[in-house]
Amino acid sequence: MSVSALTAGNSLSVPKRIVIAGMEGCRACSVCEVRAHGICSALNDDELSQLAQAAVRVTIPPGRQLIEEGSPADEFFNITAGTVKLFKSLPDGRRQITGFVGIGHFLGLAVSDRYAFGAEAIDQVRLCRFSRERLETVIDEFPRLERRLRNEAANELVAAQDQMLLLGRKTARERVASFLYGQITELYGDDIPQTAKLHFPMTRADIADFLGLTVETVSRTISGLRREGLITTGASHEITVPAPSRLRTIASGEE
Amino acid sequence: MSVSALTAGNSLSVPKRIVIAGMEGCRACSVCEVRAHGICSALNDDELSQLAQAAVRVTIPPGRQLIEEGSPADEFFNITAGTVKLFKSLPDGRRQITGFVGIGHFLGLAVSDRYAFGAEAIDQVRLCRFSRERLETVIDEFPRLERRLRNEAANELVAAQDQMLLLGRKTARERVASFLYGQITELYGDDIPQTAKLHFPMTRADIADFLGLTVETVSRTISGLRREGLITTGASHEITVPAPSRLRTIASGEE
DNA sequence: CGAAACCTTGAAGACTTTCAAGTAGCGTGG
């Protein structure tokens, strides 16, 4: 389901842009929008063109699942646009989103032969697709890539540990503040402005599944933060934060 | 505090076994108890002796902290005996244990220059210590090691995702069952016996901090499982599981 | 424009926590 869905998604959503394996990718990489990000930044142009031969670029419409939990892990992805949610589910439907990943993110670092998580496009997503086999070949030739992947994994691990602290020990208020502050740092990096304007793609349900809460609690908590003057809400996916540092304080459990 | 504490721990706890940097390690590796585990299994004897020159073996008494959250990450560790708990804390003392790690585990895969987590010995722990610098040198020479580290990180990532699902979406009962079943698989691998006997080193408080619960809830839940006949309790760190598969069912949220 | 999906708010309920007290295990020392 997962892989075929992906292929179908490509041909259905961008019929005018048929991708021929190994061709378009070959051209695209050196001028790719994520040339400077993710694993690609670890390679020079020559090396990149080798990688390109293993890549296919595809576009995924919002809501389409690109990886199904437990399906054979024979592909890797590199996101070039949009946002993907990663998740795990229980048999009765309870769901935990383990992360939102965007531009430059490398997806599919599974060790086993099956994906341990699902992945679904939140908005329109573009990505490069590699077969596991071909990527491994390229990796063997470029040790730098290997290190890059290790660092990528290590970074994700740090984020996962933060999220475990959040899920295991933070209150609803602290969780929502953490989420919002996380969105701020993702958007602005270390250069946080006095007033941050956010426009995120995920729904309240996504946020709830990410924070281990219900939609109602997320909604109520956001309303609470608004009443306190800590945030201003525009459209449902737009939030303005007049004093990000106050949010950071709450997020880290200091009040 | 962390590194000095470690050194102090070594000299204080095993005064008769003074370790000379690069010497004992050099001998020990090829006959090491974890020769076949962890990163060492990725190397042949020759390569290993190179690695050994960068290693110092130390022993840590129970309760001693070997890594302090936020301290400079200039060392890596490879555990050869005992169990270590990894954790993150909030300013007010709330604590989340992100994992228990034992024999063969490689510790310190930080990308930043500071540890993002703390680490404390649960029982008596032995480990190999490397300076970050020296390990990186060895890694550069052995690409296999690099891949090994990536796989290690990928495996941890899978475990972290499981834990996020647990913390965000499982009930107390499911969490405790998950913990116990996890202990079973760690001890027996894929070959689960009809009746599993467990003897784990962590306290109820550790388990609580791992599962995002309080000690009281852990205790009550274990009592509940016992009343249901799902487990038998001996000494406080000993539990017998007459039907592991039932526990697995509960752990995965199927009842 | 209208159906559907999404978001918000209220009230009742549930699971877990908090507070409290008692029991048990263990190492030290009289």
Add this chain to the structure above:
DNA sequence: CCACGCTACTTGAAAGTCTTCAAGGTTTCG
């Protein structure tokens, strides 16, 4: 050898945070 003190574990009762159930309002998109 047993008392003492400490830490760990267990159990009960009350309290609290978050969830569940329910309904109304809003946005989105064909």
